[in-house]
Amino acid sequence: MWIEELRLRDFRNYGEITLRPHRGMNLFFGQNGSGKTNLLEAAHYCALGKSHRTNADREVVRRGCPMGACSVRVAHADGSRSEVTLRLAPEEHNKKQVWIDRKRAARLADLMGHLGCVIFSPEDLSLVREGPAVRRRLMDMFISQLSPRYFIALQRYSQALESRNALLRDARREGALRGELMTPYEELMSQAAGIILPERARIMEQLSALAAEKYAAIAGREGEDFSLRYLPCMAVESFSPEKMAEKLAQRREEEVFRGSTGFGPHREDLEFTLRGREMKPFASQGQVRTAALAVRLAQLALFTRQRGESPVLLLDDVMSELDKTRRARLLEEISGVQTFVTCTDESDLDDFTDKRTWQVSLDGEACGCVRQTRAGAPEEAVPEDPEPDFS
Numbered sequence: 001m002w003i004e005e006l007r008l009r010d011f012r013n014y015g016e017i018t019l020r021p022h023r024g025m026n027l028f029f030g031q032n033g034s035g036k037t038n039l040l041e042a043a044h045y046c047a048l049g050k051s052h053r054t055n056a057d058r059e060v061v062r063r064g065c066p067m068g069a070c071s072v073r074v075a076h077a078d079g080s081r082s083e084v085t086l087r088l089a090p091e092e093h094n095k096k097q098v099w100i101d102r103k104r105a106a107r108l109a110d111l112m113g114h115l116g117c118v119i120f121s122p123e124d125l126s127l128v129r130e131g132p133a134v135r136r137r138l139m140d141m142f143i144s145q146l147s148p149r150y151f152i153a154l155q156r157y158s159q160a161l162e163s164r165n166a167l168l169r170d171a172r173r174e175g176a177l178r179g180e181l182m183t184p185y186e187e188l189m190s191q192a193a194g195i196i197l198p199e200r201a202r203i204m205e206q207l208s209a210l211a212a213e214k215y216a217a218i219a220g221r222e223g224e225d226f227s228l229r230y231l232p233c234m235a236v237e238s239f240s241p242e243k244m245a246e247k248l249a250q251r252r253e254e255e256v257f258r259g260s261t262g263f264g265p266h267r268e269d270l271e272f273t274l275r276g277r278e279m280k281p282f283a284s285q286g287q288v289r290t291a292a293l294a295v296r297l298a299q300l301a302l303f304t305r306q307r308g309e310s311p312v313l314l315l316d317d318v319m320s321e322l323d324k325t326r327r328a329r330l331l332e333e334i335s336g337v338q339t340f341v342t343c344t345d346e347s348d349l350d351d352f353t354d355k356r357t358w359q360v361s362l363d364g365e366a367c368g369c370v371r372q373t374r375a376g377a378p379e380e381a382v383p384e385d386p387e388p389d390f391s
């Protein structure tokens with residue numbers, strides 16, 4: 001799939017812009033702070049309904065504006081098209097609205113599947129080095145795109161978890177635990193976990209196999225047996241919602257003190273290993289980089305295999321970070337994939353001849369401007385441009 005048109009309105013430092021990206025490689029260059037990452041972030045919003053770098057919609061709406069919007073028209077491999085608009089009004093009751101093909105969608109989950117994206121950024125090094133939250137995010141963002149029921153289960157799970165935590169805090173304050181109030185939430189959590197755990201296990205196993213291949217290909221002869229290991233909170237083969245609910249109930253007393261739930265999918269992790277050992281304590285910078293790149297390339301491949309078309313690849317500031325081998329490897333893998341690359345220098349991607357280039361800069365009011373500087377090889381004609389509905 002590829003984005004034929006990307007529109008932003010009052011999104012980050014943009015007033016109103018419309019871009020017609022190339023079906024292949026698009027290079028966005030410009031000084032730091034000009035708004036390059038913001039463009040990728042808008043695409044990410046259209047794919048997943050959220051940013052890759054913040055959980056607060058408020059941050060992405062242009063300062064001083066009550067609402068912001070972003071929109072894409074996506075062309076699919078089978079010739080169909082979809083149009084997705086996200087309208088963000090953090091101060092309003094109805095904070096986030098999704099429009100698909102000009103119709104208001106009932107749920108955020110309806111967004112999943114229209115635009116697929118894989119994002120690769122320098123922060124990916126934290127996948128190996130930092131705490132489990134970044135790795136759960138990796139799983140959630142990726143699996144949600146392949147499985148809307150997973151996304152729905154996640155939403156249900158976290159709502160129920162929040163309620164259970166609130167009850168734990170009440171119990172701490174009041175010095176009395178009311179277990180009968182917790183039971184329904186624990187059941188909801190356990191039912192959702194019944195979807196989350198098997199989906200994580202299934203998709204991470206496939207991702208791990210592909211990531212191992214990619215790692216070996218990048219590392220060359222010193223292939224080091226890289227793998228991802230999903231660490232579930234309960235054995236997936238013998239999991240049942242009843243067992244999980246029972247376990248949650250057993251933990252109530254001790255959790256009152258903490259005021260939070262210490263067990264469940266929200267505490268799980270994904271382990272990065274080399275030759276069976278966890279990478280975090282010993283991996284070199286080079287191994288960490290290779291691992292991060294291998295995982296992103298594996299996502300690209302798995303998405304393409306499962307969906308029969310490739311997602312859009314967003315490469316934020318990574319080209320200058322990669323050495324020659326990794327860079328060549330990356331460019332090899334992305335032929336036929338629509339790619340948005342950001343960098344500070346136009347010449348950063350000189351080895352890639354067929355591309356569309358865009359200069360990103362700021363006008364006098366610090367408002368972002370994007371100007372096409374090179375068109376790339378012509379593509380087949382695109383249809384007349386329907387106006388996405390920002391209202």
Ligand SMILES: Nc1ncnc2c1ncn2[C@@H]1O[C@H](COP(=O)(O)OP(=O)(O)O)[C@@H](O)[C@H]1O
Binds near residue numbers: 012030031033037
């Ligand atoms: N909500 C917002 N409203 C207006 N400007 C914003 C908002 N959020 C970020 N910015 C501006 O966006 C710019 C950063 O954009 P970014 O895409 O991260 O830059 P880069 O080109 O370095 O990737 C900064 O100038 C910042 O002040």
Ligand SMILES: [Mg+2]
Binds near residue numbers: 036037038316342
């Ligand atoms: Mg940036």
